[in-house]
Amino acid sequence: MKYFQHDTDSLLNKKMRKVVRTHGATGYAIWWATLEELYKADDKGFQVEADDLWLEGLAESLCLSDYRTLTRVFDTFAQIGLISPQLWADNYIFVEAIEKRGDQYTKKKAQNAQRQAKFRESQKQAIASATVNQVTDSNALLSVTSEK
Numbered sequence: 259m260k261y262f263q264h265d266t267d268s269l270l271n272k273k274m275r276k277v278v279r280t281h282g283a284t285g286y287a288i289w290w291a292t293l294e295e296l297y298k299a300d301d302k303g304f305q306v307e308a309d310d311l312w313l314e315g316l317a318e319s320l321c322l323s324d325y326r327t328l329t330r331v332f333d334t335f336a337q338i339g340l341i342s343p344q345l346w347a348d349n350y351i352f353v354e355a356i357e358k359r360g361d362q363y364t365k366k367k368a369q370n371a372q373r374q375a376k377f378r379e380s381q382k383q384a385i386a387s388a389t390v391n392q393v394t395d396s397n398a399l400l401s402v403t404s405e406k
Contacts, residue, residue, distance in 0.1 A: 273338045281331050284322070288331045289340070291320055296356050305345065305352040308332065 268274050269286070277285040295316065296304050306312060310325070317325035332351065336343040342352045 273340055276338055277331070277334060277340070280334055284320075284327065285331050285334070287320060288316075288328060289335070291316060292332075292335075292341075292351060293353070293356070296351065296353055303352075304356045305350050308346075308349045308351050 265271075269278070274286065274289065277289060281288070295306055299306050308328075313325040313328050317323075317328055322328065332341065332346060335341040336346040340353065342350075342354065345352045
């Protein structure tokens with residue numbers, strides 16, 4: 259997915275307040291960076307395998323000198339229920355709410371695709387109709403010209 263909603267009151271959420279109290283702005287940044295990664299993984303069921311390579315890449319993207327900072331923050335996320343504790347134990351990150359929002363996005367995306375297809379079809383019909391009118395007008399002109 260290329261887009262996801264960012265709730266404007268996320269800092270008021272009690273779980274997010276716990277993250278910020280425990281890890282500061284770094285925890286908040288890690289949360290939103292993780293959501294970006296999860297939404298990009300819509301073809302994998304909105305989950306990522308948090309192996310060393312992935313953790314190192316995310317740490318580098320966030321200018322963290324040690325990816326173990328991420329594991330500590332993810333431990334907190336799992337502890338308070340922001341990510342699935344069961345999947346985190348197996349080095350996977352999954353947020354159940356994303357799946358629900360992803361379904362809404364997919365539904366809207368399909369509706370937009372249908373609207374675009376209808377629009378394209380109506381444009382084709384308009385062009386075809388204009389072409390037929392042009393041909394008819396040209397034939398009429400040729401008919402009048404040849405009668406002279």
